[in-house]
Amino acid sequence: MNQTFLYKIFPFLRWIPMLDRNTIKVDVIAGIVAGVLILPQAIALSTLAGMPPEYGFYTAIFPVIIASLYGSSWHALSGPNTAMCIMMGSALAIYASDGTPNYIMYAITLSFMVGVIQMMFGVFKLGIIFNYFSHTIMIAIVTGVGIIIIIQQVGSFLGLTMNVPEPIEDTVVQIFYSFPMSNWYAVFVGTVTVISGLIVKRYFKKWPYLIVCVVIGMIAAKILELIFGSATVNLDKLGTMALSVLPLSAPDFSPENFAEAAEGLYTAAFVLAFLGLMQSCVIARAMAIKSGQNVNMNQEVIGQGLSNIGGSFLSCFPSCGSFNRSASNLETGAITPLAGIISAFALGLLIFFANPIIAEMPVTVMAGVLFLVGAGLIKVKDIKKLLQIRGDARIMFLLCLGVTVYGGLDKGVFLGIFLSVVAYLRSTSKPELDLFFGEDAEQYVPANLAGKATVLQISGSVFFGSVHVLEQVLSDLDKVDNRQGHLVFANEYLHHLDMAGADILLQEVNKRKKNGYQAAFWLRDHNLDRVLENSGLTEALGPENIHYTYGCTLTVEKITNYKINNGCIQ
Amino acid sequence: MKLQLILLWLILISSIGLAQELDPLEVRPSLATPRLSIPTNLTTVPVVNPGEYFVPPYVEDIPDDNFGELVKIGRNIFVNTQKYGKRYVGNGLNCTNCHLSEGRKANAAPLWAAYGLYPMYRHKNKEVVTFEERIQDCFKYSLDGIAPMVDSPEMEALVAYAHWLSKGVPVGIALPGRGFTPIKKTRTPSTENGEILYKTQCAICHGKDGLGYKYEDDRPGYMFPPLWGPDSFNRAAGMNKVKTAAQFIKANMPLGKGFTLTDDEALDIGLYMWIQSRPYDPRRSIITNIFMPPPGGCE
Numbered sequence: 001m002n003q004t005f006l007y008k009i010f011p012f013l014r015w016i017p018m019l020d021r022n023t024i025k026v027d028v029i030a031g032i033v034a035g036v037l038i039l040p041q042a043i044a045l046s047t048l049a050g051m052p053p054e055y056g057f058y059t060a061i062f063p064v065i066i067a068s069l070y071g072s073s074w075h076a077l078s079g080p081n082t083a084m085c086i087m088m089g090s091a092l093a094i095y096a097s098d099g100t101p102n103y104i105m106y107a108i109t110l111s112f113m114v115g116v117i118q119m120m121f122g123v124f125k126l127g128i129i130f131n132y133f134s135h136t137i138m139i140a141i142v143t144g145v146g147i148i149i150i151i152q153q154v155g156s157f158l159g160l161t162m163n164v165p166e167p168i169e170d171t172v173v174q175i176f177y178s179f180p181m182s183n184w185y186a187v188f189v190g191t192v193t194v195i196s197g198l199i200v201k202r203y204f205k206k207w208p209y210l211i212v213c214v215v216i217g218m219i220a221a222k223i224l225e226l227i228f229g230s231a232t233v234n235l236d237k238l239g240t241m242a243l244s245v246l247p248l249s250a251p252d253f254s255p256e257n258f259a260e261a262a263e264g265l266y267t268a269a270f271v272l273a274f275l276g277l278m279q280s281c282v283i284a285r286a287m288a289i290k291s292g293q294n295v296n297m298n299q300e301v302i303g304q305g306l307s308n309i310g311g312s313f314l315s316c317f318p319s320c321g322s323f324n325r326s327a328s329n330l331e332t333g334a335i336t337p338l339a340g341i342i343s344a345f346a347l348g349l350l351i352f353f354a355n356p357i358i359a360e361m362p363v364t365v366m367a368g369v370l371f372l373v374g375a376g377l378i379k380v381k382d383i384k385k386l387l388q389i390r391g392d393a394r395i396m397f398l399l400c401l402g403v404t405v406y407g408g409l410d411k412g413v414f415l416g417i418f419l420s421v422v423a424y425l426r427s428t429s430k431p432e433l434d435l436f437f438g439e440d441a442e443q444y445v446p447a448n449l450a451g452k453a454t455v456l457q458i459s460g461s462v463f464f465g466s467v468h469v470l471e472q473v474l475s476d477l478d479k480v481d482n483r484q485g486h487l488v489f490a491n492e493y494l495h496h497l498d499m500a501g502a503d504i505l506l507q508e509v510n511k512r513k514k515n516g517y518q519a520a521f522w523l524r525d526h527n528l529d530r531v532l533e534n535s536g537l538t539e540a541l542g543p544e545n546i547h548y549t550y551g552c553t554l555t556v557e558k559i560t561n562y563k564i565n566n567g568c569i570q
Numbered sequence: 571m572k573l574q575l576i577l578l579w580l581i582l583i584s585s586i587g588l589a590q591e592l593d594p595l596e597v598r599p600s601l602a603t604p605r606l607s608i609p610t611n612l613t614t615v616p617v618v619n620p621g622e623y624f625v626p627p628y629v630e631d632i633p634d635d636n637f638g639e640l641v642k643i644g645r646n647i648f649v650n651t652q653k654y655g656k657r658y659v660g661n662g663l664n665c666t667n668c669h670l671s672e673g674r675k676a677n678a679a680p681l682w683a684a685y686g687l688y689p690m691y692r693h694k695n696k697e698v699v700t701f702e703e704r705i706q707d708c709f710k711y712s713l714d715g716i717a718p719m720v721d722s723p724e725m726e727a728l729v730a731y732a733h734w735l736s737k738g739v740p741v742g743i744a745l746p747g748r749g750f751t752p753i754k755k756t757r758t759p760s761t762e763n764g765e766i767l768y769k770t771q772c773a774i775c776h777g778k779d780g781l782g783y784k785y786e787d788d789r790p791g792y793m794f795p796p797l798w799g800p801d802s803f804n805r806a807a808g809m810n811k812v813k814t815a816a817q818f819i820k821a822n823m824p825l826g827k828g829f830t831l832t833d834d835e836a837l838d839i840g841l842y843m844w845i846q847s848r849p850y851d852p853r854r855s856i857i858t859n860i861f862m863p864p865p866g867g868c869e
Contacts, residue, residue, distance in 0.1 A: 052657075052723075097721075097723065097726060098721070098723065099722060099723040100640070100723040100726065100727075101639070101643070101723075102636065102639075103723075161719060161720050161721055163721075225852075226855065226856045227855050227856075228855055229851065229852050229853045229854045229855050229856075229858075229859075230710075230852040231710050231711070231806060231851075231852035231853040232852075232853050232854075234717075236717070236719045237716045237717075238657075238716075239657035239658045239715075239716050239718070240656055240657050240658075241657065242656055242657065359657075359716070360716075363719070
């Protein structure tokens with residue numbers, strides 16, 4: 001059988017031969033570390049998603065295995081993701097209350113839908129789209145998620161019960177009015193968690209700060225309970241989990257359950273699919289840069305899609321690549337995706353043994369963990385850099401951040417996609433225009449032009465969307481700078497010229513000719529000849545004024561109108 | 571014509587009269603058939619005065635919609651707390667160990683008598699508590715576990731069950747059959763008498779050691795609940811108070827033969843239960859629990 005075909009169906013065949021004693025040893029160690037590290041995040045993120053903690057673990061186990069087997073990157077690890085959890089929580093809260101069987105059913109259905117949409121992206125080879133998603137927007141959305149997480153968790157931190165799915169401004173008002181009713185024991189435990197996390201993060205960089213802060217927070221809670229009694233301290237806790245080894249489930253599209261939520265689920269599925277792929281692709285690319293592996297983006301997208309589809313049959317909510325985990329996976333020395341598979345099994349074993357301990361985990365400690373996670377998403381350095389640059393980036397960042405926090409993550413994502421497209425169009429619609437002086441200019445001035453000549457270099461593309469820029473520059477040359485002599489266009493780096501652009505150039509050439517001057521063109525090759533011919537520029541300039549950088553001249557076979565390359569590309 | 575008018579008038583009058591006479595608390599038949607609580611045949615006991623108590627809707631009448639689904643979940647948690655409420659329960663008990671007949675039986679703290687009274691002031695909490703907060707206390711003390719958060723799905727299901735069970739109860743009125751039965755002591759309770767009574771009346775089900783009997787198949791939890799020991803309610807539970815325990819015992823124990831013990835006998839058994847060891851009072855510090863006498867003794 002054809003080997004490439006086999007590789008396409010079973011991408012893991014590529015790395016399985018790499019496994020030898022040493023690789024397996026390294027991967028098993030890296031996998032166990034990764035499995036332990038995910039523990040606090042799996043719990044905390046499942047609360048963000050409004051799911052019982054069991055489902056956070058399932059999501060940190062099964063999709064990881066599938067994505068490891070079918071993804072392209074060898075180091076990217078999947079699992080629950082902050083932005084996706086926030087999105088899911090806000091989308092599903094309208095249709096069912098957190099953690100109820102209906103809510104879980106919707107989450108599982110959503111996972112299936114997200115997987116199918118992602119698979120379509122992969123099958124139609126649209127993975128490349130995510131390379132165009134603006135980095136500024138990505139930072140804005142991630143920062144917005146960080147802010148949302150922190151605001152939503154203040155209630156749990158203070159030991160209060162809050163209505164989290166409501167609009168963010170209502171949550172702020174609620175915090176303001178119920179602050180005096182806080183459970184101060186909970187505030188103490190939460191503060192201990194956050195401070196210990198910050199200290200470890202700052203001064204003991206090698207330690208896993210999330211795990212250390214959870215342990216310290218739980219010890220603080222236990223001490224308070226021994227001193228004052230658990231019912232006096234009255235901390236809300238997670239409770240014992242009912243775990244199952246193979247938690248089979250199925251997406252539910254039956255009309256009586258699905259119809260009432262269909263609209264919201266479709267929107268959420270698209271946003272989630274996009275969020276997931278965007279982050280997974282960024283992670284896969286970042287890991288590839290660090291490890292030197294060649295990543296196939298479409299395979300990565302297919303891997304993500306499969307992991308979500310598979311996850312929906314194993315009680316998982318939508319997941320995607322996780323940056324923290326992937327980075328630490330690479331740092332601990334993982335070589336093949338075996339590390340990801342081992343991490344899933346390690347986590348599975350761990351939670352079966354740690355279940356009684358996790359049951360005692362106070363909600364306020366989890367809020368502390370989420371504060372740290374949320375604060376980690378707000379990258380102050382990047383934001384400062386963005387804000388210092390005048391112009392598009394700053395406006396885009398602030399607009400997208402504001403909409404994400406105030407209007408919700410889905411609206412932020414939609415706005416982000418729109419702004420990315422607009423920014424891309426804006427940047428491509430500006431051809432680079434340079435005036436040359438002195439020696440730079442002289443080399444372009446052909447011998448037949450006697451007298452004062454202006455040299456204007458046009459790079460990039462001149463098309464209907466960008467002619468206004470060219471028009472402006474040309475009229476400025478004429479009126480403001482008083483350069484009315486010969487005009488030389490240095491067009492070697494002009495990649496694209498359409499009729500509208502050619503018309504502007506033609507007008508200018510004709511104007512110069514009317515005033516008794518001449519215009520000349522420098523071109524690199526014959527790509528633009530047809531446009532010049534059709535627009536009448538060749539005629540207006542005269543063949544003697546069209547020069548080619550590599551010394552070839554324009555020859556057109558009159559009969560076939562086929563342009564012959566006179567050896568300028570050698 | 572005139573005759574017809576008079577007849578119509580009479581019918582009208584009589585119908586108004588009927589509407590006034592129909593008091594749901596008095597005319598309705600009592601007794602409901604519990605299906606899931608164990609052992610079933612023993613708990614379907616006629617109440618003391620037929621027609622006196624409110625009758626909750628039948629299990630078959632749970633509506634077939636989302637609310638009904640929630641009610642069914644709540645009933646499952648209530649009846650089989652060991653399985654469906656495993657996340658929060660800390661000992662081996664079920665809700666139905668005290669709230670007999672799935673929370674329906676009068677004088678066994680029926681849910682329908684409690685639901686309409688909340689939110690109410692409770693001396694135990696020294697504040698006005700909602701029904702959810704009351705359930706949290708059950709989980710913290712009687713079930714010796716972790717209180718479910720007031721917005722957790724388990725809590726919503728339990729409240730939905732109580733809500734459905736209390737369909738038609740008046741708000742803010744202490745219904746007959748609420749809580750347990752009143753009790754009056756004529757002499758100081760004695761543990762010796764209590765021990766004798768326990769061995770003759772209770773030990774056959776709850777065991778000589780008071781640790782109850784587990785199900786013989788693989789089901790979690792107890793067929794006959796432990797009255798003390800690590801798998802029983804803790805020192806802060808209402809049942810830990812001698813008086814409350816005696817009130818429950820008088821009305822409901824021995825199972826199926828409620829109101830057969832005298833008030834003093836019930837208090838004797840209550841005191842005998844109180845002197846046994848059980849989980850600490852979680853409202854107090856560990857030091858207080860070790861060195862101070864437990865709360866809830868005879869006053």
